[in-house]
Amino acid sequence: MRASDQLTSLLRTAMADLGVAWPDKAVIEPPRDKKFGDLAANCALVSAKAAGKNPRELAGQLAEALKRLSTDIASVSVAGPGFLNVTFAPSFWQSRIPLVEEEGDGFGSSRAGAGVRAQVEFVSANPTGPLHIGHGRGAAIGDSLVRVMRFAGYDAQAEYYINDAGRQMQTLGRSIWLRVKELTGATDVAFPEDCYQGAYIIGIAKDMLDADPALADMGEDDAVDACRAYGMRVIMEGIRRDLDDFNVRMDAWFSERSLVEAGAVERALEGLKAAGYAYEEDGALWFNTTAFGDDKNRVLRKSDGSLTYFASDIAYHADKYGRGFHSLTDVWGADHHGYIPRLRAAVAALNQPRDSFDVVLVQLVNLLRDGEQIAMSTRAGAFESLAEVVREVGADAARFMFLSRKSDSKLDFDLSLVRQRSMDNPVYYVQYAHARVKALVRRARERGMDLAAQGDLSLLTAREELDMLREIDRFGAVVEDAAANKAPHYISYFLMDLAGLLHRHYASHQVLGADNAELASARLRLLRAVGQCVKNGLALLGVSAPESM
RNA sequence: GCGCCAGUAGCUCAGUUGGAUAGAGCAUCGGUCUUCUAAACCGACGGUCAAGGGUUCGAUUCCUUUCUGGCGCGCCA
Numbered sequence: 001m002r003a004s005d006q007l008t009s010l011l012r013t014a015m016a017d018l019g020v021a022w023p024d025k026a027v028i029e030p031p032r033d034k035k036f037g038d039l040a041a042n043c044a045l046v047s048a049k050a051a052g053k054n055p056r057e058l059a060g061q062l063a064e065a066l067k068r069l070s071t072d073i074a075s076v077s078v079a080g081p082g083f084l085n086v087t088f089a090p091s092f093w094q095s096r097i098p099l100v101e102e103e104g105d106g107f108g109s110s111r112a113g114a115g116v117r118a119q120v121e122f123v124s125a126n127p128t129g130p131l132h133i134g135h136g137r138g139a140a141i142g143d144s145l146v147r148v149m150r151f152a153g154y155d156a157q158a159e160y161y162i163n164d165a166g167r168q169m170q171t172l173g174r175s176i177w178l179r180v181k182e183l184t185g186a187t188d189v190a191f192p193e194d195c196y197q198g199a200y201i202i203g204i205a206k207d208m209l210d211a212d213p214a215l216a217d218m219g220e221d222d223a224v225d226a227c228r229a230y231g232m233r234v235i236m237e238g239i240r241r242d243l244d245d246f247n248v249r250m251d252a253w254f255s256e257r258s259l260v261e262a263g264a265v266e267r268a269l270e271g272l273k274a275a276g277y278a279y280e281e282d283g284a285l286w287f288n289t290t291a292f293g294d295d296k297n298r299v300l301r302k303s304d305g306s307l308t309y310f311a312s313d314i315a316y317h318a319d320k321y322g323r324g325f326h327s328l329t330d331v332w333g334a335d336h337h338g339y340i341p342r343l344r345a346a347v348a349a350l351n352q353p354r355d356s357f358d359v360v361l362v363q364l365v366n367l368l369r370d371g372e373q374i375a376m377s378t379r380a381g382a383f384e385s386l387a388e389v390v391r392e393v394g395a396d397a398a399r400f401m402f403l404s405r406k407s408d409s410k411l412d413f414d415l416s417l418v419r420q421r422s423m424d425n426p427v428y429y430v431q432y433a434h435a436r437v438k439a440l441v442r443r444a445r446e447r448g449m450d451l452a453a454q455g456d457l458s459l460l461t462a463r464e465e466l467d468m469l470r471e472i473d474r475f476g477a478v479v480e481d482a483a484a485n486k487a488p489h490y491i492s493y494f495l496m497d498l499a500g501l502l503h504r505h506y507a508s509h510q511v512l513g514a515d516n517a518e519l520a521s522a523r524l525r526l527l528r529a530v531g532q533c534v535k536n537g538l539a540l541l542g543v544s545a546p547e548s549m
Numbered sequence: 550g551c552g553c554c555a556g557u558a559g560c561u562c563a564g565u566u567g568g569a570u571a572g573a574g575c576a577u578c579g580g581u582c583u584u585c586u587a588a589a590c591c592g593a594c595g596g597u598c599a600a601g602g603g604u605u606c607g608a609u610u611c612c613u614u615u616c617u618g619g620c621g622c623g624c625c626a
Binding site: 025027029031032033036040042045055079080081082083126163166167168282283284285286295296298299300301302303304306308309334335336337338339340341361363364404405406408409410412414417421426428429431432435436439440443444447474477478481482485487489490492493496497500503504506507508510511512513548549 | 564570625
């Protein structure tokens with residue numbers, strides 16, 4: 001059991017013995033300053049009033065009880081207004097090592113989210129062009145979140161929603177068709193501004209013509225249709241490939257068109273009407289979202305008879321619930337934040353609990369090179385594609401960059417910095433920690449050391465050693481917090497700290513050249529355990545853990 | 550005008566749900582390789598947590614007002 005869980009359980013026992021209720025606001029965590037001990041508990045402080053005691057007196061009684069209850073606890077002191085500062089015995093920390101060895105790649109996982117069927121929808125870029133760097137940020141966050149949630153025991157699925165039914169698919173077809181006409185020598189082709197300007201459109205047109213020269217002679221409607229279908233297929237293939245190269249795995253690809261064709265959108269609208277939330281006005285069908293806190297009511301079906309995105313989004317989310325998910329997370333670009341209230345209204349109208357639907361907003365990425373901004377816009381065709389960025393800096397560096405910022409702050413992504421193998425770019429710092437451990441193991445083998453030797457773990461008493469043991473013991477709680485707060489960047493910061501502790505130890509203590517064989521074996525076990533923890537953390541970020549660098 | 554997000558060291562950013570003397574990296578300055586990977590380590594310098602007010606044992610964190618920046622407010626997608 002983790003130190004924090006163990007202390008919590010001991011404190012619960014002690015509090016119960018004193019007849020004091022366990023406070024909701026109890027926090028047990030490592031104190032900011034290590035000199036206060038391994039863990040600090042505030043429960044005397046927060047429940048003193050209810051217990052009718054003064055905080056320090058209650059804390060004193062708890063301290064006595066803790067010492068009595070467990071031999072893992074070396075010392076307890078009462079500090080400040082009534083904090084309990086607890087120090088665990090070195091033997092407790094040393095016993096973390098066999099735990100890691102036993103759990104291996106599963107070390108840090110838990111059942112915290114057991115029973116929750118969760119879905120995370122992310123990227124969901126319209127199939128009208130290649131993914132750009134902004135999509136990459138959402139992809140890294142969504143993908144890592146799914147990994148973190150699974151590790152924390154959630155039954156989590158990754159899904160991509162393909163907007164293949166809207167008018168922009170028509171625009172895509174028209175854009176390609178116009179390029180085809182240009183390619184066949186037509187000189188009177190006007191290429192409208194609202195068409196997709198990117199060079200990739202010309203490439204698609206060329207490929208189509210090569211495959212079927214008769215295309216140019218088709219009637220316009222049929223040709224645009226063919227262009228739309230072909231273009232979408234090619235672009236989606238590219239998107240899948242780009243995500244794959246970025247180490248992003250989707251469990252499902254969900255087509256908007258399939259919803260429409262199955263009549264799910266109409267059924268959703270009927271449902272809203274039946275529940276009295278939808279009404280006709282000015283020839284359009286409206287959803288009374290203000291009843292659920294939105295600013296204004298929203299259109300579901302326009303007066304020209306066509307459906308809005310919102311209408312199919314309602315049907316889509318109804319479908320998610322229908323598939324048995326009861327925790328939905330949408331990862332959106334922050335420029336869509338205005339969309340949240342109306343989708344929350346939809347969730348409420350579907351009679352789903354408010355907290356079953358959550359949006360992670362991802363702020364825009366500012367792409368720079370040598371400090372200078374690179375403009376991007378899919379429409380204008382001037383953008384930096386995800387694929388190009390990955391090719392230039394590597395998937396590991398790009399992912400780590402995206403995952404070392406909280407999602408709701410803007411991100412400066414400077415290609416020249418992310419490309420650098422320096423401390424401006426901590427991915428290598430963390431990976432190096434893992435590679436160092438692997439190098440040690442290789443060296444130990446070369447020297448004929450017995451890798452199965454247990455060593456004497458009680459010799460691991462150096463400050464740097466206990467620091468690492470305390471840190472890896474925190475890992476499981478960090479994973480749970482990252483999952484609960486949908487904040488995969490917690491993992492990155494944990495890894496940077498852990499890697500720092502490993503490098504510090506490495507610089508100040510010989511492992512293979514330790515004073516005696518017992519200590520050497522014990523240190524090797526410790527470092528392998530830390531290496532395992534680093535590896536597990538990197539896996540949650542979707543970043544590789546290299547054997548050597 | 551209304552709404553959302555942000556404002557923390559010279560720069561880039563954390564701050565684990567209200568805890569103790571606010572942290573890290575970079576940059577600058579100074580140290581450490583004849584021993585397991587120097588892509589590393591150690592030390593120094595660096596702060597009115599945008600500003601004011603409030604809530605309480607205690608606030609970077611919660612409430613409120615103001616300032617600054619970004620984004621959004623369509624029968625667009």
